[in-house]
Amino acid sequence: MxxxxxxxxxxxxxxxxxxxxxxxxxxxxxxxxxxxxxxxxxxxxxxxxxxxxxxxxxxxxxxxxxxxxxxxxxxxxxxxxxxxxxxxxxxxxxxxxxxxxxxxxxxxxxxxxxxxxxxxxxxxxxxxxxxxxxxxxxxxxxxxxxxxxxxxGVERIPTSRLRHVARIGVRARDYAYAVRGLAAPAAEFRVELTAPGPVPGPSDGSGTSATGEVWAYGPEDAAQRITGPALDFCLLVTQRAHRGDLALTATGPDADHWLDIAQAFAGPAGAGRAPRGSR
Structure with missing residues (x-):
């Protein structure tokens, strides 16, 4: 069970x-x-x-x-x-x-x-x-x-269910390096994501988040850091949007590189999506 x-x-x-x-x-x-x-x-x-x-x-x-x-x-x-x-x-x-x-x-x-x-x-x-x-x-x-x-042409309202996507994206950090034949950084990163605001959800509350809530992963004192909206991070790690179209900030060269290769899914490295203006 x-x-x-x-x-x-x-x-x-x-x-x-x-x-x-x-x-x-x-x-x-x-x-x-x-x-x-x-x-x-x-x-x-x-x-x-x-x-x-x-x-x-x-x-x-x-x-x-x-x-x-x-x-x-x-x-x-x-x-x-x-x-x-x-x-x-x-x-x-x-x-x-x-x-x-x-x-x-x-x-x-x-x-x-x-x-x-x-x-x-x-x-x-x-x-x-x-x-x-x-x-x-x-x-x-x-x-x-x-x-x-x-x-x-439908704009979906992001919900707190994105927490699961974000968590997988963070946990899959080393996989993104391995699938490309690269060595992952030894140090953990700090990832701080602003959760979606409150929206109507099912009766168990799974569709709501507190306004301004931050989903945080990794050591608070990590030198390499990622910050930004949870939705943008989820779009990045599922390769549904180009990094240049998202409001994610990387602090440190390793964190910056990771945003270029991140993926939350198993299998070969994807080609990702082109920047919005080039489609």
Whole structure:
């Protein structure tokens, strides 16, 4: 059984999925083919990718051997398996894709709720406990939901659920170096992020933050520091916006370099997004 903090992450994951579901539920078939900021991906590809990774997470939790076979298939085409999976799902009729994504979210939710709190489950990056798996699924749902929102011209209201995305971004600092074949700095960084202001949220309060609240990570006396809005940091580490378009401040050369390579997701280093004026 999950501990209370993990139960809260799972509740936030459900809410993040519901918010994205509301964006796509009433789209016309033609709207599903709208291009998103991810090159070559339309809205259908974004939802198909989330469904694909939800299925992978479910296998990790319930069928380690089956997940291993999925990884073996991915290794046969390491540069294209993500795109291939997204486009395969996107070829479905929108109603069928939506139904499958919803069913997959429900199955994963049940598996996460039933998972042992201490077991580490395999993944494409380091193995994760169920709570971390839920946080990672929320991070990816939020990031791909941002692409969908951008394609639709919708401005989403940031919520305190971004805390999970920010935490992963901070914890993944050394991974961002390793995936590029670089040595990570030995010293920890201090990261101070201004949380989103209060907004209407679900009854458990998971959608609200206190005005002016700061989410802080790392030693208070660290020489290398990052400060700025939590939303901007989350957009950066999920590579949904170019650093030059964000209000993040780095103090120290190591912190400054990290902002150029940060990523919260497992897998190869992404190309990131071009500056807003060059698109």
């Amino acid at each position: 999950l501990d209370p903090s993990a139960v809260a992450v799972l509740a936030d994951l459900r809410e993040e999925g519901r918010e994205l579901d509301a964006l796509v539920a009433e789209l016309s078939e033609s709207d599903w083919t709208r291009a998103t900021p991810a090159p070559g991906w339309d809205i259908a590809c974004q939802i198909a990718h989330l469904h694909w990774t939800d299925r992978a997470a479910l296998l990790s939790l319930t069928d380690a051997a089956g997940f291993g076979r999925m990884v073996e298939e991915a290794l046969k085409a390491p540069d294209s398996f993500v795109d291939d999976g997204a486009r395969e799902g996107a070829a479905l009729a929108p109603a069928e894709l939506l139904a499958r994504w919803r069913a997959g979210r429900t199955a994963l939710d049940e598996a996460l709720a039933a998972a042992s709190r201490d077991t580490r489950f395999p993944w494409y990056g380091p193995p994760m406990k169920a709570a971390s798996m839920a946080g990672a699924r929320l991070m990816e749902t939020w990031a791909h939901g941002q692409d969908v929102a951008d394609a639709l």
